[in-house]
Structure formats: C-alpha cells, structure tokens
Amino acid sequence: MKTTVVLTVVTSILYSAMLYAGAAQDYQIVDKGAHHRRLEKTTARTHPDGTMTTEKEGYIELASGMHYKGQRRLDRKPGRD
Numbered sequence: 740m741k742t743t744v745v746l747t748v749v750t751s752i753l754y755s756a757m758l759y760a761g762a763a764q765d766y767q768i769v770d771k772g773a774h775h776r777r778l779e780k781t782t783a784r785t786h787p788d789g790t791m792t793t794e795k796e797g798y799i800e801l802a803s804g805m806h807y808k809g810q811r812r813l814d815r816k817p818g819r820d
Contacts, residue, residue, distance in 0.1 A: 766797070773812065775801050 766778035779797035786792070806812055 769797070771806065773807065774803055774805055775799055776805065 766780045768776050769779045770777040777797060777799045779795055782794050782796065784792050784794060
C-alpha cells in the first residue's frame with residue numbers, strides 16, 4: 740500500500756514537471772494570486788478556405804501558498820502591504 744502511494748506521488752510530480760516545462764515555453768502568465776496563476780497562449784490558425792483566426796488556450800494552476808516562502812509573499816512590490 741505504501742509503495743503504491745509513493746509511486747503515485749512520484750509519478751504525479753514527474754508528470755507535472757514535464758507539463759510545466761513544456762508550458763513554460765508557450766504560455767504567458769496573465770493573472771497571479773496568492774494561491775493561483777492563470778496562463779494563456781494565443782495561436783493563429785489558417786483554415787482550408789484561407790481565412791485566419793486566433794484562438795486563446797489557457798489553464799489555471801492551483802496550490803496553497805504558491806507565491807509565498809514562509810510568511811513572505813514572493814511577488815510583493817516594495818512599499819505595498
């Protein structure tokens with residue numbers, strides 16, 4: 740039982756790292772909060788009839804205290820409480 744849990748956790752972490760590494764190249768952070776960040780990318784598509792459209796794709800990452808180290812917020816601007 741413990742081995743299964745450990746393997747599941749390790750697999751999840753490795754899969755997340757692979758997704759994050761690929762996503763970091765294409766996606767841009769468009770919103771960031773204490774416990775989330777939203778990433779988006781815009782893709783241009785050419786259709787068979789020659790018309791072009793743009794499509795937005797995105798996702799939200801969630802984690803408790805994502806942008807904190809200890810009690811300190813990492814993206815804090817000086818002079819702002």
